[in-house]
Structure formats: structure tokens, C-alpha cells
Amino acid sequence: MQGLRKVLERSSLVACGALWLGLSQCGGNEFNAGPGGSGAGNDAGGSQSQAGSGGSAGGGVGGTSGNTTGGTGSSGGKGGGGAASCECPAGRYCLEGSTDCLPCDDLSRLFFHEPVRLATVSDNGAGSRFPRVGATSTDLIYRFDGVGMRYTADSSTSAGNDVKATQPKDSAPLLLREAVSSLPVEPLAQFNFLFDRSEADVRSLRFGSWSEGLQSTVAAPPPFNSGFGDYSVAVALHASPASARAFWMTNRDSVLAPGRKPRLVTAPLEVDASVVDVELRLSVSSTQDCPPLNVGLPVDAASIDPDMAPWVTSDGALLVLSTTRLEAGCVAGSQKKDIYSVLLQASSGQPPAAALPMNDVNSADDDVDPSFSADLCDLYFSSNRDGKFAVYRAHRR
Numbered sequence: 001m002q003g004l005r006k007v008l009e010r011s012s013l014v015a016c017g018a019l020w021l022g023l024s025q026c027g028g029n030e031f032n033a034g035p036g037g038s039g040a041g042n043d044a045g046g047s048q049s050q051a052g053s054g055g056s057a058g059g060g061v062g063g064t065s066g067n068t069t070g071g072t073g074s075s076g077g078k079g080g081g082g083a084a085s086c087e088c089p090a091g092r093y094c095l096e097g098s099t100d101c102l103p104c105d106d107l108s109r110l111f112f113h114e115p116v117r118l119a120t121v122s123d124n125g126a127g128s129r130f131p132r133v134g135a136t137s138t139d140l141i142y143r144f145d146g147v148g149m150r151y152t153a154d155s156s157t158s159a160g161n162d163v164k165a166t167q168p169k170d171s172a173p174l175l176l177r178e179a180v181s182s183l184p185v186e187p188l189a190q191f192n193f194l195f196d197r198s199e200a201d202v203r204s205l206r207f208g209s210w211s212e213g214l215q216s217t218v219a220a221p222p223p224f225n226s227g228f229g230d231y232s233v234a235v236a237l238h239a240s241p242a243s244a245r246a247f248w249m250t251n252r253d254s255v256l257a258p259g260r261k262p263r264l265v266t267a268p269l270e271v272d273a274s275v276v277d278v279e280l281r282l283s284v285s286s287t288q289d290c291p292p293l294n295v296g297l298p299v300d301a302a303s304i305d306p307d308m309a310p311w312v313t314s315d316g317a318l319l320v321l322s323t324t325r326l327e328a329g330c331v332a333g334s335q336k337k338d339i340y341s342v343l344l345q346a347s348s349g350q351p352p353a354a355a356l357p358m359n360d361v362n363s364a365d366d367d368v369d370p371s372f373s374a375d376l377c378d379l380y381f382s383s384n385r386d387g388k389f390a391v392y393r394a395h396r397r
Helices: 002-017
Strands: 077-081 084-088 092-094 101-103 128-133 140-144 148-152 171-180 191-199 202-210 214-219 230-236 245-250 263-268 282-285 288-290 318-327 331-343 367-372 378-383 390-395
Touching: 084 092, 128 171, 128 367, 128 378, 128 390, 140 171, 171 202, 171 230, 191 214, 191 230, 282 318, 318 367, 331 367
Parallel strands: 202 230
Antiparallel strands: 077 084, 092 101, 128 140, 140 148, 171 191, 191 202, 202 214, 230 245, 245 263, 282 288, 318 331, 367 378, 378 390
16 A cells, blocks of 8 residues: 555656646646647546647646657457446547547557556566567567567467577567668668567667568667667657667667666667667656666666666657656665656657656556557556566556
8 A cells, every 4th residue: 555655646746747748737637738739658647637739647748749640550449437438449449437439549648547467478487578569459579588589469368489589588579560671781671570689698689570470680780789788679660751760778888988877879770870868857746857767877776777678659759668766856765667658759759858657557566668559559568566577458548
């Protein structure tokens, strides 16, 4: 109960203090946000809240001047709560407490039902991490600790099989719905599968070709591999008309600045791309934003997990990630990790405001590795709230 109380207190602070969202009121069950662009994010927060084209509710994300096209639905689902319920078609979810069906690719409003543990992919082994969907609403690729990457065509009925040509320490799989051709990597003219591989304790990015399974892989070229540690890649396929944009963790500055922890960076997926830091800040209270603790930490801060495990929507408008939970004064209290969401300027990959915690899915334990389903109706993530890392899914409401 104490952990839940802390989560609810943080949710209230963030919701009432997020002045940049332009909220007209805090403390009640509803608010209206004025116009100002479309939003993006995951469900988090209270009930019966509504956001205009430039806002969000609870722990979700607010408006931005960019567009939010998201993805199209491949499956729907049952939603609703309270006295009313409804059945929604593919690509739509039920607004809780009503019979209204809302489009999942409209990410200006983000709330979730109670997360459900996926026993099929979580019950065996040491733990399950990095859930990422493929082109449908049922397939799933994930890391099975001690075994490696696995693929299942239906995560509700089967744990699937090991992905061939991968190794036990391979991690952070990402199967794209379209191939990237703006960055040819010999012998691949295009690629649609990305992951990272640990060799001699250094993680590096790899690109591959997936067609009914992984066909071949090759080391990613510079600047996407620095030789000092690059991993946990996310891709916005349609961030700009010319090329896709990548987001990933890197430790490339460790030589120039010994003791620095890895940072989150971004670059377009093209030859000779320029790599820049994602200028990320986390909303901690109504008056305080803080840099994530992954940035600039001394190497002896071993208890801080440096992997933010980013994931981004296809249009590059929304970033979700996991990072160490912060309290007032920008300090880590329990040193557990929470999931955050933030809007991005798709052309630059930079957030115009602070990231907000997704309190509908965060617990008192570690909640990490977030990603959306192909239709954007569900959030997948990993959590050790039941003792070991397992895969969870939360439907929007």
C-alpha cells in the first residue's frame, strides 16, 4: 500500500504541475486543454479526463506542434469501465465509462487499464525482457534471459521459438513493419530487423533481414556503432520524408570523458549522419524538471541502470522509455525504474518539454522496456513486480 500511495502522490504532482500542457484546472476529474497540435503517448492518470488536440491527461503526454499520424489498427478490443461498456472495431478502443470508441492512432489521450501479465512468454526461465511486436497484433519478439531472443506468432498461446542465428546475450530486438533502404549496409541493400550483441562485454548494434525468420545480420556501420558500446535501438520509420530516424543508447564518449554513463542519442538512418544527444528531461514535480540519472554519472554509481530502452512511434512524434525514478531534488529514492513518455519534434528527434511518468502502468518495482502494439491500442513492457522480469500488456481506456 505504501508503494501504491507513493505512485498516486507522484501522479497527482505531475498532473497538477504540468503547466506546459496548458491545463485549465487540476484536482478534479476532468480537464480541457486548448488547441495547439496533436499529442502522443500512453494512457496514464485519472478517470473521465479529456484532452484537446494539444493536451493529455494524467501521466500521458501533452500537445506539440507536430503531427501524430501513428499507425493503423490490426485488431481491436474490449474496453470500458464503470456503468458503461462497448465493443470497438479494429484500431479503436473504448473510452472508459462510455460507449464511445476512440482511434488508437490518436495519441493525444493516454490512459490504460490494469496491466495483464503474459504467462505464455513469462513463466519459464530467469526472466523476459524487451517485448516488441511485429507486423500484427499477436506476434511478439522478446529476450528470454539465459536463452536469447524468441519469436512467437501468437503471444497469447505460445512462448514461440528461439530466433535462429542469434546468441544468448543478444538483446533489444526490433522488427520493423517496413524495410529501411536509406542506409545500405553490405551485403544488405535494406534491413528490417535491428538488435544488439554483446562481445567481449561491449554491446554493438546489428542490422538484419527478416522474412519468416531472421535471414542474415551485419554489424551496423559508423556512426551507429562507435566501438565503445551502442545498444537498445528504436526507429521512427517516417520521421522525415527522406529517411528514417534512429534512437539508441551509446557510451561513445567514455574515452573523452571517463566515468560517464551511456546517453540517449539520435541520428537519421543515412550515410554520414550526425549523432546528437536527445535533450531529455523528466518532470518530477510542478516546479522541477531533472535530467535522467543515466547522464553524467560516475562509473561507481553501479546501482543506476544506464539503459533507457527507448521505443518511438513510426511518425517520430512520441518516445517512450524507462529510466531511474526521481524524487524532489533530482535524487533517486528507491533507485527503481519507471516508464516515461514524451512528445518529439519528428524532424529533429528532440522533445519540446519534459517527459512524464506513465502512472497507470508504473508500480513500486522496476517497470522497463516499453513499446506499443502494431495498432497502438496496447502498451507492452517488462516488470519485476512479481519477483522476476515478466512481460505485461495494458489496453488503452
